[in-house]
Amino acid sequence: MQxxxxxxxxxxxxxxxxxxxxxxxxxxxxxxxxxPQMVSHVILDLDGTLLNTDGVMNEVxxxxxxxxxxxxxxxxxxxxxxxxxxxxxxxxxxDFSLSLTTEELMSAISPMFSDQWCNIKALPGANRLIKxxxxxxxxxxxASNSSKSCIEAKISFHQGWKESFSVIIGGxxxxxxxxxxxxxxxxxxxxxxxxxxxxxxxxSLPGVAAGKAAGMAVVAVPSLPKQAGLYSSADVVIxxxxxxxxxxxxxxxxxxxxxxxxxxxxxxxxGPVIKGFGRGSKVLxxxxxxxxxxxxxxxxxxxxxxxxFGWAGLSTRGIYKMVMSxxxxxxxxxxxxxxxxxxxxxxxxxxxxxxxxxxxxxxxRPEANFPSLESLIARIHEDGRIAKKALDLPIYAxxxxxxxxxxxxxxxxxxx
Ligand SMILES: [Mg+2]
Numbered sequence: 001m002q003x004x005x006x007x008x009x010x011x012x013x014x015x016x017x018x019x020x021x022x023x024x025x026x027x028x029x030x031x032x033x034x035x036p037q038m039v040s041h042v043i044l045d046l047d048g049t050l051l052n053t054d055g056v057m058n059e060v061x062x063x064x065x066x067x068x069x070x071x072x073x074x075x076x077x078x079x080x081x082x083x084x085x086x087x088x089x090x091x092x093x094x095d096f097s098l099s100l101t102t103e104e105l106m107s108a109i110s111p112m113f114s115d116q117w118c119n120i121k122a123l124p125g126a127n128r129l130i131k132x133x134x135x136x137x138x139x140x141x142x143a144s145n146s147s148k149s150c151i152e153a154k155i156s157f158h159q160g161w162k163e164s165f166s167v168i169i170g171g172x173x174x175x176x177x178x179x180x181x182x183x184x185x186x187x188x189x190x191x192x193x194x195x196x197x198x199x200x201x202x203x204s205l206p207g208v209a210a211g212k213a214a215g216m217a218v219v220a221v222p223s224l225p226k227q228a229g230l231y232s233s234a235d236v237v238i239x240x241x242x243x244x245x246x247x248x249x250x251x252x253x254x255x256x257x258x259x260x261x262x263x264x265x266x267x268x269x270x271g272p273v274i275k276g277f278g279r280g281s282k283v284l285x286x287x288x289x290x291x292x293x294x295x296x297x298x299x300x301x302x303x304x305x306x307x308x309f310g311w312a313g314l315s316t317r318g319i320y321k322m323v324m325s326x327x328x329x330x331x332x333x334x335x336x337x338x339x340x341x342x343x344x345x346x347x348x349x350x351x352x353x354x355x356x357x358x359x360x361x362x363x364x365r366p367e368a369n370f371p372s373l374e375s376l377i378a379r380i381h382e383d384g385r386i387a388k389k390a391l392d393l394p395i396y397a398x399x400x401x402x403x404x405x406x407x408x409x410x411x412x413x414x415x416x
Contacts, residue, residue, distance in 0.1 A: 037217050038250030039199040042133055043187050046144040046151055048203035048223045049241075050126040050161075053154070054080070055301055056116045061092060064109055070096045085110075085146070117154050124264075124304045125241030127158070128256070134164040136252040141167035141187040145177040145206075167191050179206040181214035188214070199249050201241075208234045219244065239366030240304035261309070261390040262363040268404045269339065270313075270357035271295055286380055287347075288324075288340040289356055300326060300339060307364040309387035310396075312343050313405030315355040320345045322358060323380075323387035327367050342380070344388050359402045362390060 047053035057080065062072040076095055080088045089105045092098065098105065133140055144151050148170030155161040162168075167190040171177040174186055188195050200211030203223045211218035212233050220234035221241060231237045238244055242262060247253035256262060273289045289312075305327045312322035324341035341358055364383055370376040390396055 037196065039217055040197045040250070041139045041141070041188070041191055041193045041199070042251070043141045043143050043184055043198055043200045043211075043216070044165075045200075045202045045204070045207050046142055046154065047146065048123075049201055049207075049221055050123060050130070050142075051154060051158075052121045052123050052302065054223060056120050057088070057113065060109055060112045060116060064112065065092075065096060068096070068098060070098075114150075114153065118157050120154060120157070121302055122158055123241060124302075125244070128254075129241050129244065130161060130164050132246070132254055133251070134160075138251055139191055139193070140165050141169065141191055143167075143169045143183045143187045145171035145183070147172040177206075178204070178210035179213065181210050184211055184214040184216060188216075199251075201244075202234075205230060217249065239306060242304065242306070242363055243366050258393060258395065259390055260364065260386045261396075263395055264308075264361065264363050266310070266359055266361045266399055266402070267299070267303070268357070268359055268402070269296055269299060270355065270404075272353050273351055273356050275352060286342050286377070288342045289351070291339050291341070291356065291358075296339065304366075306366045307383050308360050309362050309364060309383075309390065310358060310360040311391070311400050311402065311405055312341060313357040313359075314343075314351065315357075317347075317351075317354075319400055319405050321388050321391045323364070323384050324358070324360070325367070342384065344384055357405050357407075359399045359405055361396050361399045362387075 044050060058072070061076075065072055073095075076092065079091050079095075085106060086102065089102045089109070093100065093102050093105055100108075130140070142151065142155070142165045146154070148168065151168055151170050152162065167187055169183060169187050169190065171183065174180070174182040176182050184198070184200055185195065188198050191198075195215045198214075198216045200207070200214070200216045200218045201221060202208050202211055202218060203221050208218050208220050208231055218234045218236075220231040220237045221239075221244075222231055222237065236248070242264075245253070269291065271291045274292050275290070303326055305325075307323065307325050309321075309323040311319055313319045321344040322341050323344060324339060326339050341356070364386055368379070370379060391400075
């Protein structure tokens, strides 16, 4: 890459040569991070990267621990991410001082867990990514600390997954699981590709460590966004698979973005409008009509945080364009998300208690930090403009007639 450094040197004549040298070195390092290596093959982790396994594992352990008079602690769910089943069991026995051995715990929860495999959902963007890479002829491997038979059983509930991977490798096929690089090195060997041509996509710290130790490029998709800062060893950290840009790695780009928006499988949520959380959204000129997040913890756990848009039905008023954020509420435990829709219409009054129904049809961007309140407000208004324009596109406009939105009004009319 040609870099013209003349302006830098001419405007900073007092900079000592050694300082300038270190500046250039830092710049080069930053450039390496931003313009990563080109790859041809992709190695995916399964649990927490493609599948929302942790949700099911947490539920199983919660139920099990109640029998022992123990209460589930969310801190343990952070500890178990990316660990082998044996490591999970060891941590649970130790942290809850259970009067049984690790092996006894494993044999007790294994059938409970496998009963739930059919309920493990694909994470946002997982199906899209697999289809995209497969249809573009990109060779993929699946490398998980779970045993191969468990991997195959879990993916059997997801159409087209098994055939999409040329290599599937389980933790029982290597001597040491992640964070050892062994599983990724073995995956590269079986794909017959050089390690420098492999991109690893991982949700856990042990997985990221394993990918880097293998000498591969690594994209981290942390299961707990709050912990994104811990993933500095990854080449890139993204909020969800929806935010992956394969072209940055020399892979074929996604071509489904339309005018700054990504169409998603529509999903629906509704309830009475509640007051916000005292963040002064009206003062910001962004009067959000909040929904009680505690009623929707399951559906919210299935959707990544970020800015979305769609249609909003208010039982006595009509259907309006809407942009909304799903995010982590600092007042709650970090496993709780909030949902804050902004109806893009000037109502001139509050409507707390009124039934609000939402059809969410598209994605705009991940949650982000902003250097100032002004830049945050400007970005939210920009999100609003993007949503308003996009909702006129045929791909999104049809959802305005969704029976889910209309039924709230029919029901309201029947009662009046
Ligand atoms: Mg994982």
